[in-house]
Amino acid sequence: MKQKTVFLCGDCGYESPKWYGKCPSCGAWNTMSEFKEKPVSAARGTNTFQRGESRPTLLKDIDTGDESRFHSGIGELDRVLGGGAVHGSFVLVGGEPGIGKSTLLLQMCQEMCKNARVLYVSGEESLKQIKIRAARLHISSPELYILAETDMEQIINETELLEPDILIVDSIQTVYKRDLTAAPGGTTQIKECAMSLMQYAKNRNVTIFIVGHVTKEGNVAGPRMLEHMVDTVLYFEGDKTAMYRMLRGVKNRFGSTNEVGVFEMQNQGLVEVPNPSEYLMQGRLPNEAGSVVACTMEGSRPFLLEVQALVCQTSFPMPRRTAVGTDYNRVNLLMAVLEKRMGVRMADCDAYVNVAGGMRVVEPALDLALVAALLSSYHNRSLQDGMLLFGEVGLVGEVRAVSQAERRVTEAIKTGYTVCVLPESNRVSIEKAGNLDTQKIKLIGIRHVRELLDCAGL
Numbered sequence: 001m002k003q004k005t006v007f008l009c010g011d012c013g014y015e016s017p018k019w020y021g022k023c024p025s026c027g028a029w030n031t032m033s034e035f036k037e038k039p040v041s042a043a044r045g046t047n048t049f050q051r052g053e054s055r056p057t058l059l060k061d062i063d064t065g066d067e068s069r070f071h072s073g074i075g076e077l078d079r080v081l082g083g084g085a086v087h088g089s090f091v092l093v094g095g096e097p098g099i100g101k102s103t104l105l106l107q108m109c110q111e112m113c114k115n116a117r118v119l120y121v122s123g124e125e126s127l128k129q130i131k132i133r134a135a136r137l138h139i140s141s142p143e144l145y146i147l148a149e150t151d152m153e154q155i156i157n158e159t160e161l162l163e164p165d166i167l168i169v170d171s172i173q174t175v176y177k178r179d180l181t182a183a184p185g186g187t188t189q190i191k192e193c194a195m196s197l198m199q200y201a202k203n204r205n206v207t208i209f210i211v212g213h214v215t216k217e218g219n220v221a222g223p224r225m226l227e228h229m230v231d232t233v234l235y236f237e238g239d240k241t242a243m244y245r246m247l248r249g250v251k252n253r254f255g256s257t258n259e260v261g262v263f264e265m266q267n268q269g270l271v272e273v274p275n276p277s278e279y280l281m282q283g284r285l286p287n288e289a290g291s292v293v294a295c296t297m298e299g300s301r302p303f304l305l306e307v308q309a310l311v312c313q314t315s316f317p318m319p320r321r322t323a324v325g326t327d328y329n330r331v332n333l334l335m336a337v338l339e340k341r342m343g344v345r346m347a348d349c350d351a352y353v354n355v356a357g358g359m360r361v362v363e364p365a366l367d368l369a370l371v372a373a374l375l376s377s378y379h380n381r382s383l384q385d386g387m388l389l390f391g392e393v394g395l396v397g398e399v400r401a402v403s404q405a406e407r408r409v410t411e412a413i414k415t416g417y418t419v420c421v422l423p424e425s426n427r428v429s430i431e432k433a434g435n436l437d438t439q440k441i442k443l444i445g446i447r448h449v450r451e452l453l454d455c456a457g458l
Contacts, residue, residue, distance in 0.1 A: 007032045010187025011224055033188035034181055069254075070207075073111020076263060076272045077104065079301075080234060080247050082255015088205040089254065090198050092172075092227065094212040094220045095236030100245050101211050103269050104236075105168050106130075106139060108209075113141040116165035119158075123150040123174030137269040150184065152177045152193045156200060164206065169197065171211035172226070194229050227251060237360065244279070244358050245270065248298075258299035277304035277415055280357035286385050290377030293417070294369030295390045295408040296361050302404075302411035304388070306356040307366065309373035314350045325355025326370070327362055334370055334393060341397035342450055344378060365402040367393035368421065371449055375458045383456050386418040391426070397449045401425040406435060413440050421446060421455055 007016045009032055014025035022029050069084035078084045085091065095101050109118050122130055127148050134140070145162060149155050152175050159167055169175065175193045176184035183189070194210070201208045210230070212220040220226060220233075227233050233251040238244055247261035262273040273279050281304055284291065290309045295302055314320065323331045331353050338344040353370065355361055368391035376383060390408055392400040402408075405426035412420050419442045427445030430436060444455045452458055 006035050008035055008188070010191055013225070031187055033186070035188075070112075070116070072108045073114075074104070074108055074272065075274075076247065076261030077108065080249045080259045080261045081232065082249075082252055082259070085207050086231070086254045087207055088201055089207050089231045090201045090229070091207070091209045091232040091234065092212050092220065092230040093209060093234045093236070094214050096214055099236040099238065100263070100265060100270050101236055102133075102170050103137065104247070104263070105170065105209055105211065106134060107137060107269050109144050109166075109168070110137075110139045110141050112166055113143040117143065117145070117162070118166045118168070119145045119147060119162055119164040120168045120170070121147045121149060121155055122170050123148075124171060150175050152196055156196060159200065159206075163204075166207045166209070167197075167201075168209045169211070171213055172197075173213045191225055191229075194226055198229055238358055244273070246359070256299055260298040260301065277302070277411065280305045280359065281415075284356070287382045289380045289382045290373055292369045292373040292376065292383060293388045294366055295388055295411060296363050296366055297404050297408065300404075300407070302408050303359070304411060304415055305359055305361070307369045307373045308354045308356055309370070309377045310352040311346065311349050311374055311377040314348060319348060320350045320352075322351070323353045325358070325360055326353060326366060330362075330367070331370065333395075334367060335374065337393060337395060337397055337449065338371065338374065341448075342453075344375065346374070346378065349378070363402075364392035364400075365390045365408075367391065368399060368423075368449075368452075372421075372452055372456055372458070375452060376456075379458055381458055383458075384419065386416070387421065387456065388412045388417045388419070389421040389456075391421075391423045391446075393449055399423045399446050399448060399451075401429075406430055406433065409436055409441065409443070413437070418442060419444065421452070423447075 007019050009023040009025060009028065011028045011031050012023065012026040014023055016032065020032050023031055069086055071078055071084045093101050093105065109120055112118055125148065127146055130146055145164065147158055155175065172190055172194060173185045176189050177192050180189055180192060197208050197210065200206060214220055231253045232249065235248050235250055237246040237248055243264050245263040245265060247263065249257045249259055251257060262276040263270040264273050284306050292307045293304060294307050295304055321332060331351065335346045335351060339346050351374065369389045371393055372383065372389050390402060392402055394400055401423045405422060409420055409430060421444045424445030424447045427443045430443065431438065446452065446455060
């Protein structure tokens, strides 16, 4: 029987007997790839629907084992994974070139080789290059296996012979399957290679980490289906020229997606940052106009960071607005609230806002600190030393409650701050709970941004 040729969309999986430049289903361009279906021979009159090995199982009868997770040896990575990696999970690690993806996974191998068999497959480096990088990172585990290969069938064959507990593929864009006519790195190759790895991980209960390249927009290169196939998606964030890196969980089937891990890039590799607030606040000058300390949450972890603003009169018809580390449109919205609700004329002012430390914050709890920084720079008055702010600001100028206020105040007390300006509803709930020692910090609750002028001395 002759093989049947079909065309599949790499993004949505739409199947067509002929090629299209634009997928009729999802509308994506140049995603249709050629496939040759294998013929299925069946005798006339026989039932083609035969019972396979997989049968339905009651949920209560499924045995998960005594230990469903294992620790990677890197605390910040375990935090983002939800307490450790799950056996048989499929994890995608993405990020810009040079951000530290391969470094983190190679450092992870050093710790995991103590209790598990690890195979590190590299399609981008030779064995000698990996050895040089491992020596620079002081990685010398005798139980770490290295394979430099890009052929997917050969990788699976070697993995079945070695039977590792953990498999790392760096990167998914470099491997290919020989029976496909598409070039390595294309949507078809990435999807089929990832499918082979996913099936191997589920069938053999092997934990697989794959590295994914990103596009200039910051998304993982290849089909979007790749992120749907894996169990966990981790992204490295931050400027590769800076010393801090943020590992953020975008998708996690076995834990929270709001956690973030903080690392510092040093000569010996990535080093964990146990207290990010202390690092982010280094170099801050006290009693400076336009400088405000805010508290934001990343999952269950509070971060103290500095919000800076510079407001000055413009000599051009169109004032310039710039925001680094936060939403630009949110800054414009808050400036409009100040002008409408408080009478602060900012229509003829340039405004520059910066979240120091290289973090990107989009949480609404940053609004009150942004407003305070803009007012401080506009009036050229500094806030009193030891003051911290958080709260959401609405369009009518009201200050709304935010989540996990008690954890934010606890972090402020631990860091040594003595005054906290927060929404009035949060202050009432904290004092009613009675879990905090309010003698160590003064809580000032406000209902409207106008009250900032008195309580913050602006």
